[in-house]
Amino acid sequence: QPPKPKKTWELNNFDIGRLLGRGKFGNVYLAREKESQFVVALKVLFKRQIGESNVEHQVRREIEIQSHLRHPHILRLYAYFHDDVRIYLILEYAPQGTLFNALQAQPSKRFDERQSATYIKSLCSALLYLHERDIIHRDIKPENLLLGHKGVLKIADFGWSVHEPNSMRMTLCGTVDYLPPEMVQGKPHTKNVDLWSLGVLCFELLVGHAPFYSKNYDETYKKILKVEYKLPEHISKAAAHLISKLLVLTPQHRLPLDQVLVHPWILAHTK
Numbered sequence: 001q002p003p004k005p006k007k008t009w010e011l012n013n014f015d016i017g018r019l020l021g022r023g024k025f026g027n028v029y030l031a032r033e034k035e036s037q038f039v040v041a042l043k044v045l046f047k048r049q050i051g052e053s054n055v056e057h058q059v060r061r062e063i064e065i066q067s068h069l070r071h072p073h074i075l076r077l078y079a080y081f082h083d084d085v086r087i088y089l090i091l092e093y094a095p096q097g098t099l100f101n102a103l104q105a106q107p108s109k110r111f112d113e114r115q116s117a118t119y120i121k122s123l124c125s126a127l128l129y130l131h132e133r134d135i136i137h138r139d140i141k142p143e144n145l146l147l148g149h150k151g152v153l154k155i156a157d158f159g160w161s162v163h164e165p166n167s168m169r170m171t172l173c174g175t176v177d178y179l180p181p182e183m184v185q186g187k188p189h190t191k192n193v194d195l196w197s198l199g200v201l202c203f204e205l206l207v208g209h210a211p212f213y214s215k216n217y218d219e220t221y222k223k224i225l226k227v228e229y230k231l232p233e234h235i236s237k238a239a240a241h242l243i244s245k246l247l248v249l250t251p252q253h254r255l256p257l258d259q260v261l262v263h264p265w266i267l268a269h270t271k
């Protein structure tokens with residue numbers, strides 16, 4: 001039972017614990033609300049940097065959107081408060097950290113088909129919920145996917161990407177590996193951008209690196225625009241088929257979410 005919605009929260013309502021993640025605009029800490037002893041993640045955003053990057057509207061949008069979302073695979077944003085220097089997001093704590101770190105922790109640096117299909121299925125149901133509400137996440141990638149109790153996947157970060165203490169893919173706005181062609185070309189984008197990212201994620205979970213990964217941006221952009229990727233031998237035909245139906249240049253030709261959920265590869269590897 002999350003903390004009862006007070007009219008206002010303040011920093012000294014919380015005991016602050018260890019650093020959970022590092023962000024471009026501020027860090028995330030484990031925290032415990034003193035009265036209820038409820039454990040949360042407290043994301044600190046510095047107003048100066050938010051102001052300088054002119055993303056105030058984004059923070060408001062994120063808070064507006066996420067505070068109304070209720071889904072088992074979407075991380076809760078319980079409330080927020082601010083002082084004269086910082087904005088604080090009171091978030092659901094995900095005990096098993098980010099999918100990015102879980103992937104790195106795998107000896108093979110990748111997941112088997114059952115685990116990968118389970119994550120993809122959870123993500124699909126969360127995206128269906130968002131798309132039904134005309135919300136595009138636009139930033140699906142392992143750094144923004146958290147693992148809750150029992151390793152349940154949770155989409156997080158409807159604002160900016162949170163960089164774990166040791167994530168390497170730090171670029172000015174997070175890795176470009178997940179950008180669909182239409183965003184690379186700065187064209188208007190629709191919910192179908194999330195279908196492309198789902199395909200990129202499916203590839204990365206099974207292979208251990210992103211499909212268009214290259215030594216620099218330009219190489220990556222070129223490969224994205226040509227949808228140029230190679231699947232290793234060990235990838236099953238069914239997985240290869242699903243990936244090929246999501247990594248499609250024309251946004252409206254990508255496999256819709258309700259068809260992903262019943263794709264043979266998903267049905268074969270999830271209960």
Ligand SMILES: Nc1ncnc(NCCc2cnc(NC(=O)Nc3cccc(C(F)(F)F)c3)s2)c1Br
Pocket residue numbers: 020021023025028041043045050055056057058059060062075089091092093094095096097098146156157158159160161162
């Ligand atoms: N184990 C864990 N358990 C729970 N959480 C963890 N990490 C925090 C995940 C987040 C959820 N939501 C977020 N939101 C934003 O960061 N928003 C954000 C950030 C900067 C700029 C902006 C804006 F200004 F651009 F909007 C908006 S980060 C971890 Br690790």
